[in-house]
Amino acid sequence: MSTVTCITSVNIAVIKYWGKRDETLILPVNDSISATLDTNHLHTKTTVMISPTFKEDQIWLNGQEEDIKNPRLQNCLTQIRKRARNSNHIDQWKVHICSENNFPTAAGLASSAAGYACLVAALAKLYQVEGDISSIARIGSGSACRSVMGGFVRWYMGSEPNGADSIAKQIVPASHWPEMRILILVVNDAKKKVSSSIGMKRTMETSDLVQYRIKHVIPERIKRMEQAIVEKDFKIFAEHTMKDSNQMHAVCLDAYPPFVYMNDVSHAIVDLVHAYNEAVNEVKVAYTFDAGPNATLYLLEESVPEFVGVLDHFYPPGINLEKYRRGLPLNEVTDSPELFNNINAKKQAPGSLKYIIYTKVGDGPKYLEDPKDHLLNKEGLPIS
């Protein structure tokens, strides 16, 4: 019997993955770049356990047993077992998997990336897999490949038909740019969304503009973004982050039928960020949006007290601050009425944001050695 527990965080792309060239192997149509967040705040925790006594593979997600036959899950398991280096044919043993997010699924924060990255990282240790595991996480959920390592990560689209070279590599570790901070603004929303899988497929099949994006915009943008990260050039980093987010949502709107993920509040956040940067005459904050209305903001630590003050002014918290402010402590928040006056934006209704999460770039998957951290008991069943 052997057990591994791992925690892994979500990653937030600054150059977006939007479109597959192979639906089964999950091969993208362009390179993408993201930062993996700190596991202290938003993470998936996964325990994997193998035992000769288990009768079948089983999986529990957030307290519910799920279908182990899920093809993407099966693909990951098959790949891991193929590359298992353990003796004793333990690749023949059955596996139990138990996984939980420490953030509400309803928050609309992409959880599949953290989930598959965590699963693969845990299984890789359990089966003593060596070498790149990002390509295994990728076949679970594309962007999961970027969460199997920390810092800033580039996912190379690759060119081989079997996807062997479609892997993620670290650009720099989190320690390279320790001042970088992230604010996630969780937006209230009731709209039913087009899933990102369906959205990508529809975009590739129907948008005229996405072809131009892939061929003529992204290659140069990737190059400049990687350079900006290496050189810690926040202005270039921020501008490319915002432009790429906007363009991803533009090609969704150009699809047919069109679909949108951003809502009125999302767009008001965009306007506020631009109005703030203009008022301080410097690009201090960048936004990015994935397949939902929540904003993720990148900013340097030094800008946080002032910007959170601005945010609190234009988006008055609808609940008490202890519940509203999550993640890293936000002790110093600047109240600058003069600055507020200079910002050409509209004050929103209290509660337009559900809550905010303040976090930073992290170091990637983390193994928890203390048996108390396991999500499965000695019989391989979830500890409720």
Next chain:
Amino acid sequence: MSTVTCITSVNIAVIKYWGKRDETLILPVNDSISATLDTNHLHTKTTVMISPTFKEDQIWLNGQEEDIKNPRLQNCLTQIRKRARNSNHIDQWKVHICSENNFPTAAGLASSAAGYACLVAALAKLYQVEGDISSIARIGSGSACRSVMGGFVRWYMGSEPNGADSIAKQIVPASHWPEMRILILVVNDAKKKVSSSIGMKRTMETSDLVQYRIKHVIPERIKRMEQAIVEKDFKIFAEHTMKDSNQMHAVCLDAYPPFVYMNDVSHAIVDLVHAYNEAVNEVKVAYTFDAGPNATLYLLEESVPEFVGVLDHFYPPGINLEKYRRGLPLNEVTDSPELFNNINAKKQAPGSLKYIIYTKVGDGPKYLEDPKDHLLNKEGLPIS
């Protein structure tokens, strides 16, 4: 002394004009196609009057005297006077202009197109200008050139630097497709917008995708749209109308900073139209959006009773029907609970739409001969 009064309607583009290659001459970066609406419902009324006794050119808009020095207005006046064919040097006389919209400016319905088209049509008659006047309307407000004639109209971008060949021509008169109907859904909105002039400029200067749109998407789309109109092929007409609207808004989102005109209600209308077309398994309704949140729907007369029933179900009127339904009478509205159930859309809060205007394609500017219709009295002053 001589007086002319004219009414002219707005036009609603199905292939959008979005981007200028010359800001002063208002030369577009692509051809566009629109329908000019019936003057019975949405119109500008303009009276122009010349007299040797007038001391200066003067203009009144919607009851307010405005600055006659406005460069675009001056450009129109200069061009008209150059081409005046009257004897007696009346081109030296001063002109008084009085103009009114019969719809609230606050409704966000593009009024400058109707306004300049009406002004130029009135002045052209007054000064006995012959030949094309669309290029004169164009230098007032680009899309105004399409409102100086009725039916379906194509604005050719042209290639001459002086804009001589950037003119509008009728594709077919309104009588060619008499079944065509238009529903304008006026959406409640408080957001301050980026003007279309600024929006176009920013798009041209900062969007990567707009270049692809102009060079590779529009030319083919214009050709197919013109053909669809000639052949009265509603499906092709509708699909291209929707795709082109979406793409115009996509390139605005790709601009930097990005800007949006559609809001959550606009996007919900888009979803409803697609859900309705899917439920009836036929493309019966097309939406299009200009520089604001209001939707303009194109549909055939036979679809109106059913679709207005659907609209009333998903967008319950917030005021009494007499105020809510404007324009042509809507006597037959079908209540089809079975159809409503088959439409995969969300019911909106009552009052999400301010009101709707039901209208059709019209015949272009109309001169009013009855002196009672003049907006200026014998002294050349506005009749309040």
